[in-house]
Amino acid sequence: MSVRKRLRIIAAFLLCGIFLLAIAAELVTPYSYAQQFREIPNASPSELHPLGTDGLGRDLFSRLLYGTRVSLLLAPAAALLSTLIAGALGGAAGFLGGWWERAILAMADLSMASPLLFVLIALRAILPLNVAPLVSVIATFLILGLLGWPSSLRVIWAATRNIRNSDFLLLARSTGCGPMRMIFRQIFPNLRPGLFAQFWISIPVFILTEATLSMLGLGVSEPMPSWGNLLRGLEDFSAVTSNPGRFAPLVMLTLVVICFQIILPSQEDLG
Amino acid sequence: MNTVDKVLVIHEGLADDQMVRNSRAPAAFVDGAYGCRGLPRRDVSAIFTGYGVDERELDPRLSQPSIEWIRSQHNRDPGLIRYYGKYLGAAVRGDFGTSESLHRPISQLLAERFHVTLRSVSLAVITAWAAAFALATLSWLFGGWLFDLSCTLISGFMLSLPAAVIALLFVYLRAPVFLAIAVVMFPKLFRFIHNLLSHASEQPHVLAARARGIARPQIFLRHILAPAAATLVALLGTSASMSFGTAVPIEALCDSAGIGQLAWYAAINRDLPLIINLTLIVTLITVACNSFADYSSKLISGEI
Numbered sequence: 280m281s282v283r284k285r286l287r288i289i290a291a292f293l294l295c296g297i298f299l300l301a302i303a304a305e306l307v308t309p310y311s312y313a314q315q316f317r318e319i320p321n322a323s324p325s326e327l328h329p330l331g332t333d334g335l336g337r338d339l340f341s342r343l344l345y346g347t348r349v350s351l352l353l354a355p356a357a358a359l360l361s362t363l364i365a366g367a368l369g370g371a372a373g374f375l376g377g378w379w380e381r382a383i384l385a386m387a388d389l390s391m392a393s394p395l396l397f398v399l400i401a402l403r404a405i406l407p408l409n410v411a412p413l414v415s416v417i418a419t420f421l422i423l424g425l426l427g428w429p430s431s432l433r434v435i436w437a438a439t440r441n442i443r444n445s446d447f448l449l450l451a452r453s454t455g456c457g458p459m460r461m462i463f464r465q466i467f468p469n470l471r472p473g474l475f476a477q478f479w480i481s482i483p484v485f486i487l488t489e490a491t492l493s494m495l496g497l498g499v500s501e502p503m504p505s506w507g508n509l510l511r512g513l514e515d516f517s518a519v520t521s522n523p524g525r526f527a528p529l530v531m532l533t534l535v536v537i538c539f540q541i542i543l544p545s546q547e548d549l550g
Numbered sequence: 551m552n553t554v555d556k557v558l559v560i561h562e563g564l565a566d567d568q569m570v571r572n573s574r575a576p577a578a579f580v581d582g583a584y585g586c587r588g589l590p591r592r593d594v595s596a597i598f599t600g601y602g603v604d605e606r607e608l609d610p611r612l613s614q615p616s617i618e619w620i621r622s623q624h625n626r627d628p629g630l631i632r633y634y635g636k637y638l639g640a641a642v643r644g645d646f647g648t649s650e651s652l653h654r655p656i657s658q659l660l661a662e663r664f665h666v667t668l669r670s671v672s673l674a675v676i677t678a679w680a681a682a683f684a685l686a687t688l689s690w691l692f693g694g695w696l697f698d699l700s701c702t703l704i705s706g707f708m709l710s711l712p713a714a715v716i717a718l719l720f721v722y723l724r725a726p727v728f729l730a731i732a733v734v735m736f737p738k739l740f741r742f743i744h745n746l747l748s749h750a751s752e753q754p755h756v757l758a759a760r761a762r763g764i765a766r767p768q769i770f771l772r773h774i775l776a777p778a779a780a781t782l783v784a785l786l787g788t789s790a791s792m793s794f795g796t797a798v799p800i801e802a803l804c805d806s807a808g809i810g811q812l813a814w815y816a817a818i819n820r821d822l823p824l825i826i827n828l829t830l831i832v833t834l835i836t837v838a839c840n841s842f843a844d845y846s847s848k849l850i851s852g853e854i
Contacts, residue, residue, distance in 0.1 A: 529715060
């Protein structure tokens with residue numbers, strides 16, 4: 280077994296472990312993410328609070344687990360949404376060609392011209408800032424999913440165009456195969472590896488973007504935890520030096536993103 | 551003090567009040583969704599009930615002339631085409647409107663802050679490119695598997711850190727802002743250049759040059775760098791977009807008075823004219839950079 284394969288297995292196990300821990304947060308920790316222990320704010324790690332508490336006396340370990348759940352469930356959801364949009368638009372552009380192709384590609388180019396973070400904060404600014412925490416979570420990841428498609432679209436479009444010009448599609452067309460049948464039986468199965476790769480690539484990108492947005496106060500709002508707003512704890516230098524547990528969200532986020540990078544399918548895997 | 555001044559004084563007094571900002575949320579949302587007051591008011595109000603009603607009109611401290619003034623502000627929209635015509639005409643003259651939160655002309659804010667970001671971004675692009683190119687070249691020329699692996703691991707680790715965390719680290723280190731932007735850009739550039747050089751070195755003409763015993767530096771300059779130059783120039787254009795995007799969290803957290811920090815401030819205060827103008831200007835800059843890079847790339851590759 281090659282080193283890369285071994286690394287992938289380890290990364291997959293780590294990701295599954297973290298995912299299960301986040302899913303079973305209620306069983307692992309007795310505290311809710313919003314429960315306050317006002318008599319012990321900024322406490323150091325102890326038996327009751329393995330990572331200590333934050334400035335409001337909330338258990339950091341519970342918040343980390345619930346925050347992991349938010350980031351690990353919603354980043355793939357946003358990635359799925361952006362991949363579906365990229366697949367639909369890129370597939371349509373590649374398959375239909377002509378002015379459809381030109382219009383869709385122009386739209387993607389226009390979207391790619393503006394830095395994602397500028398557009399994200401502009402859109403986030405349109406929405407009210409003090410919405411319910413759950414709404415802020417959904418809004419943040421929905422915006423990520425709705426804006427993250429242009430780079431994937433180019434890849435899907437190029438792949439679809441190659442398939443459109445392929446011999447097997449010409450054969451299918453000559454045998455009287457209808458457009459819908461061609462899309463679902465010929466094109467989509469061949470696009471699947473590309474879509475799958477784009478989905479995996481988008482997840483760590485969205486995790487990191489959410490972290491940056493939340494650290495700027497424009498992402499998931501309190502008291503709902505996410506890796507991004509847990510990282511805001513690092514802004515308090517005195518608390519960070521007295522409690523190294525504050526680094527836990529950063530360690531978790533970095534570990535998960537590295538795992539995703541390792542798991543990413545290579546060219547050989549995609550055939 | 552005239553009526554307009556009175557309204558402004560009262561409005562400024564309430565500007566930090568979250569309640570006021572939130573009460574204007576539906577109007578702001580529709581404004582943003584329809585291109586910053588782009589649609590004629592009658593059309594929008596038919597769709598969104600309550601749109602166009604400013605909650606400030608309910609403030610008992612305001613006199614009738616002040617309320618009339620607020621209403622007149624809402625009724626100024628002349629229609630979609632005329633609105634954008636006026637906006638573009640004013641933008642050409644350098645008038646981008648007025649910031650709602652800072653109550654200052656946007657062009658003035660841009661003039662004050664743009665050079666700060668331009669300096670940081672230019673220095674960051676130069677630093678990141680120099681470091682990434684030097685390391686990728688060294689890796690190709692002299693690096694064994696250990697050097698290669700170390701570079702890949704370090705860049706992989708740096709890619710896994712959010713830009714805002716790197717900004718915080720630079721706040722603690724009291725290091726310059728441009729260096730933080732360069733650190734965020736470096737791993738992406740390094741990976742791209744490294745892959746580009748690796749791919750180029752596997753080409754048959756490079757293998758043939760090696761077989762003929764040509765020295766490695768000469769192969770690098772004549773057979774690898776020359777064909778890859780067009781792609782590298784195209785990457786330079788993309789770096790501009792990347793660096794402006796990175797400037798937002800870095801400037802906001804490092805307290806650098808550039809347009810990145812201004813964009814963050816505008817987003818926090820829901821200052822739509824400011825944030826939309828900033829986004830448009832940054833988009834225009836990146837389009838210009840990309841077009842220039844694209845043209846240069848085609849010129850180098852002989853397509854033009």
